[in-house]
Amino acid sequence: MSAGTRTPRLPEGRYGRRADRETDRRLKVIGAVCGVLALGLIAWLGSSYLIRETRMNATVPIFQALSDTELQLHLAVRKSDGTAGSCTVRSQGEDGAVVGVADFPVPAEGTAYDAVVSLRTTARGTTAELLGCTPA
Numbered sequence: 001m002s003a004g005t006r007t008p009r010l011p012e013g014r015y016g017r018r019a020d021r022e023t024d025r026r027l028k029v030i031g032a033v034c035g036v037l038a039l040g041l042i043a044w045l046g047s048s049y050l051i052r053e054t055r056m057n058a059t060v061p062i063f064q065a066l067s068d069t070e071l072q073l074h075l076a077v078r079k080s081d082g083t084a085g086s087c088t089v090r091s092q093g094e095d096g097a098v099v100g101v102a103d104f105p106v107p108a109e110g111t112a113y114d115a116v117v118s119l120r121t122t123a124r125g126t127t128a129e130l131l132g133c134t135p136a
Contacts, residue, residue, distance in 0.1 A: 055079070055080075055083075055133070055135055056077055056078070056079040056083060056085050056087070056106060056133035056134075056135055057077070057078045057079070057133070058075060058076060058077040058078070058087050058106075058130055058133045059076050059130065060073050060074065060075060060076075060089060060128045060129070060130045061074055061076060062074045063125075063127075063128035065124055065125050065126070066118075067124075068121070068123060068124045069120060069121055069122070070118055070119070070120060070121065071091050071100065071118070071119040071121055071125040071128055072116060072117070072118050072119075073089065073116070073117060073118075073119060073128040074114070074115075074116050075087060075089070075104055075113075075114070075115050075116075075117055075130075076112075076113075076114050077106050077112065077113040077114070077133065078111065078112055079106065079111060079112070079113070079133075079135075080111065081109070081110060081111050082108050082109075083108060083135050083136075084105075084106060084107055084108035084135070084136040085105075085106050085133055085134050085135040085136045086103045086104060086105050086106060086133065086134055086136070087103070087104050087106060087130060087132070087133040087134075088101065088102070088103050088104075088130070088131040088132055088133075088134075089101070089102055089104065089117075089119060089128060089129065089130055089131065090102075090127075090129050090131055091119055091121050091125030091126075091127055091128055091129070092125065092126060092127045092129070093121075093123045093124060093125065093126060094124070094126050097123075099121040099122045099123045099124070099125050100119045100120055100121035100122065100125055101131075102117075102119050102120070104117050106133065108136075
């Protein structure tokens with residue numbers, strides 16, 4: 001071989017060939033960890049959605065203060081058929097103090113329950129807040 005046909009040898013480590021392989025390996029590991037975390041998040045969100053749908057979901061779309069001692073409210077509940085339970089509602093007065101709290105029973109039959117109920121208060125109620133529903 002003549003000197004003119006030889007390929008010049010590049011300095012070792014100058015262009016990072018070994019570092020490229022290590023970087024590729026790190027990126028693959030980071031990608032795998034991110035993929036596992038993403039799958040875990042999707043599974044967690046999906047299972048919480050399914051669990052929530054089997055429980056009772058309720059709202060208080062409207063309410064009206066009938067007097068200083070009574071608040072009338074509409075309780076709308078979505079639930080699985082055969083699930084009974086109760087929903088807790090509270091009312092606060094103008095100053096923010098709690099003036100009434102009550103649990104309203106929800107029957108087991110049907111997938112929806114709508115009722116107009118009365119909440120007794122110690123002073124005029126200005127809110128009707130649903131605290132939550134608990135299956136029996």
